[in-house]
Amino acid sequence: MEKRRVMLKLSGEALAGEKHFGFSDDVIFRVADQVKRAVDRGIEVAIVIGGGNFWRGRQSEQVDRYKADQVGILATLMNCIYVSEIFRISGMKTRIMSSFSISDMSEVFSKDEANKALQNGEVVFCACGTGHPYFSTDTGVVLRALELTCKEILLAKAIDGVYDKDPKKFPDAKKYDTLSIEEVVEKRLQVIDLSASILCLENRLPMSVFSLEEEDGIFKALLGEHKGTRVTAD
Template identity: 45%
Template sequence: MASQLKYKRILLKLSGEALMGEDAYGINTGVLEFVAGEIKQVVEKGVELGVVIGAGNIFRGVAGASKGMDRTTADNMGMLATVMNSLAMQDALERTGVITRVMSAIPMQSVSEPYIRRRATRHLEKGRVVICAAGTGNPYFTTDSAAVLRALEIDADVVIKATKVDGVYDKDPMKFNDALKYESLTYDEVLQKGLRVMDAAGIALAKEDNLPIMVLDMGVSGNISRAAFGECVGTLITA
């Protein structure tokens, strides 16, 4: 089974908002269990999986900064919120029998391991899911940038960005019925068209090393598995 995989090592980027489900904020346990089931399905097929989770469901750094809070303080709070999401995901995964490690860029050894690239790679080789928490550990960087950075560090074959929509559109499909979906894009097209796939720093970083990014709908069961076998179930961004 593993020999048929197109992407043997994947970095999965989950948005914090996606974990809210239909709730106004926080973590929806039903969504958490669904995502854990999807990840288990992928791991059982032989995929080595790293995960980066955002914090929009708890605290968004930029939102805090726009209301007068110091940007560095706001971003630090946002990074701590990603640790909360990561611990919740670890718990959900381990209840399904998937061995998981949370590795934080901000040292907090009571609840997680420190992020060390070689150690993260070793966990992956042993079949453990590695959740990389606290972004890059630095303010002014989004979790999108952190996802691309971690993917490059662990030699991932692809970044899968799991969202609430089934790909990248020319405008918000939630607001416009005539929004057009892209099957594929180049890094330059994403930047030139100003498409809000992920921040420009993350796209530029992926472009530099030609790291493919696939954007897909997290809510469709089996999507991540199909992507691992090379099926384009969303929008693929490459050179």
């Protein structure tokens, strides 16, 4: 039977916990525990982490967009280095692969090497997005998921799924249990950014959106079970 291989996207802000900046070891160890249980069952896991716990977009209009994006790219690498180390402490083997050479902090992404690592039960951290400014981490997630032939993208978010409007602002917001990637694009739903959504649409790549706060939410999602929203691509 073919092994299940998935791409897990973690929010940088969520890793900061209640501090809202930097890292919460308690949160990251909980994530590591869930991923380890899935890996021990034979699930192959690649991970992309956002950089929002250190840098989010253009935090100053005086800073050039190109340079601001470069700072965000490096924030994702910092997150991968730190989270990878906690995964190792938790008993997992990991590899950090970035979009470009960064001395000995990571190796340059290679599809062949990443495939070998995943097949050997290592967790592969994909850092630095696409490596280019003007592309979000969302685009990097989809790109790496396609390159590694992942069966699904799992999005661990602060809310428990996809809604037709912001549930924090509108009490009557409707949650979708399932919807198609075509609907995500047509309705401009805030799952991932538009360019990344179109890339999923063109390549028929499904996604699942679930709450990071759900008990064992990551573990359930890695096994294909959760209470969030399934975005189909059939």
